[in-house]
Amino acid sequence: MSKLTKQQVLEEIPQKGFFGHPKGLFTLFFTEFWERFSYxxxxxxxxxxxxxxxxxxxxxxxxxxxxxxxxxxxxxxYMSGIIGGWLADRVLGTSKAVFYGGVLIMFGHIALAIPGNITMFFVSMVLIVLGTGLLKPNASSVVGELYPEDDNRRDAGFSIFYMGINMGAFISPIIAGILMKQSFHLGFGVAAVGMFIGLVVFVATKKKNLGHAGTTVANPLLPTEKKRVYSTFAIAVVVIGALVAIAIPQGWLTFDSFVGLIGILAFLIPTAYFVVMYRSPKTNEVEQSRLLAYIPLFIASVLFWVIAEQGSTILALYADTRTDLNFMGIELSPAWFQSFWPLFVIILAPMFAWLWVKLGDRQPNIPQKFSLGLLFAGFSFIVILLPGFFGEAGALVNPLWLVLSIFFVAVGELCLSPVGLSATTKLAPAAFSAQTMSLWFLSNAAAQALNAQLVKLYSADTEVMYFGTIGGVAIAIGILLFFISPIIMRYMKGIR
Structure with missing residues (x-):
């Protein structure tokens, strides 16, 4: 079958049928719902x-x-998304990448659900890392293929898609938090079941709802390239394996050195990606300008996720050790606090989707929305430092402080994250569409690599300084981004 044009793909997708959006959004909504439920x-x-x-x-x-x-x-x-993006752009297409990613994730959760030792723990991590890298960026890329480039529903569509993500993320910590009291492995087993259901939904509905969206390989490997690429990959695997086999016995590869290496790669890889895409002969002058506009958005996203992703680390520890878990006669699970963030997004996402459509051309532009996201994220850390600043040392904190902090970061996420997904599909060079989506998720990878170092600075004694410094930096950069937004918009060449 000859390669279909984007217009031909759009014509075969039912453009109404899911809250006024393309019917394919239903398939991707529920696939991502169950994947996020499991994760x-x-x-x-x-x-x-x-x-x-x-x-x-x-x-x-x-x-x-x-x-x-x-x-x-x-x-x-999130770093593995570069592998998933490359495979989608050059080998599989985004639809197949989503399916194979879901299979790997399911087996990863099954491995984690088997009572055993730390070896099974790391095996499961490898499978989930690779699977998420295939599924997550490519599912978002397929959402972008459902809409014409100038369709005003696009931002609202990503907000609805994002609500599906958060519905899964809301329900699953409640269930896992209950099951962890029985056995951690029961909670991990439920995650495996969730991913299986997501795969069933995707396979059963994709043909009717998605048509050929996601089936085209954007920049396929040429026959002359395949042998070189596959040989390079095989050699790289052998070399890395040999280096690891030597480094571990010699004491060169320790946990601290590995964390440091990932931290370097997390910033080096997106930098290399920007340079390669910018200098590629397949990237035209307009696309080069849009890539330059994307850089400050990427940096803002990194800082936002530095704060937001501490919900599963520092704030999880805060919930377990600093929060009074006996609230109004109810014994709370520390895992349940991770349901508040997606709950707030579920409640607020339709409001934001309606607001952007209602405002139309009068809505804040993309950089301004990013600046609002950073401001709210910064405020969330200012809120959580207040109990430590005004309260007694070592006293347990009312859980409502933690809930309020989570509320602010959820508002910030709705200003930045779905808008960032949509902006990425608009600003991406045509030859690097899936890989640019992978680049977006690398902002999260960079943030969490930075967090691996930052979390070492947190303690009961440094709590106020820790939250205050990170929150203050986010607020300051958010203000700066707002003032330079007109400059960024000029480089976007008509994209708003």
Whole structure:
């Protein structure tokens, strides 16, 4: 079959049928719902599983080590998106990448659900990292293919898609938090079931709702390239394996050195991506200008996720050790606090989707929305430092402070994250569409790699300084971004 044009793909997708949006949004909404159900259910209890004593069903790791592992694992999850984006753009197409990614994630959760030792823990992490790298950026890319470039529904569509993500993320920590009292492995098992349901939904509805969206390989490998690429990949695997086999016995590859290496790669890889895409002969002058506009948005996203992703590390520890979990006669699970963030997004996402459509051309532009996201994220850390600043040392904190902090970061997310997904599909060079979406997720990878170092600075004694410094920097950069937004808009060449 000859390669279909974008217009031909759009014509075969039912353009109405899901809240006034293309029917394919239904398929992607529920696929991502179940994938996020599995991921966030696992993530809600993972840090506790790592540092709880073996007698309590955990691995008995040091708390600081557990926080760093959690951050570096999150970084690798999003960093693997570059592999998924490359495979989608050059080998599989985004639709196949979504399916194969879901299969790997499911098996990763199954491995984590098997009671065993720390070896099974790391096997599951590898499978989930690779699977998420295939699924997550490519599902978002397919959403972008459902709409014409000038369709005003696009931002609203991504907000609805984002609501699906957060519905899964809301429900799963509640279930996992209950099950962790019985066994951590029961919670991980439910995550595996969730991913299986997501795969069933995707396979059963994609033909009717998506048509050929996501099936085209944007920049396929030429026959002359395949042998060289596959040989290079095989050699790289052998060399890396040999280096690891030598470095570990020699003591060169330790946990700290690995964290440092991932931290360097998390910033080096997106920098290289920008340079390669900018200098590629397949990127025209307009696309080059849009890539330059994307750089400050990427930096703002990194800082936002530095704060937001501490919900599963520092704030999870805060919920477990600093918060009064006996509230109004109810014994709270520390995992349940991770449901508040998606709950707020579920409540507010339709309002934001309606607001952007209602405002039309009068809505804030993309950089201004990013600046609002940073401001709210910064305020969330200012809020959570107040109990430590005004309260007694070591006193347990009313859980409503933590809920209020989470509310602010959720508002910030709705200003920045769905808008960033939509902006990425608009600003991406045509030859690098899926890979540019992977680049967007690399902002999260960079943030969590940075967090792997930052979490070492947190303690009861440094709590106020820790939250105040990070929150203050976010607010300052948010204000700066707002004032330079007209300059960024000029480089976007008509994209608003």
């Amino acid at each position: 966030y259910g696992m993530r809600a209890i993972l840090v506790f599983y790592m540092y709880y004593e073996v007698s309590s069903g955990g691995l008995g790791l040091d708390k600081t080590v557990a926080l760093s592992i959690m951050s570096i694992y999150g970084s690798l999850v």
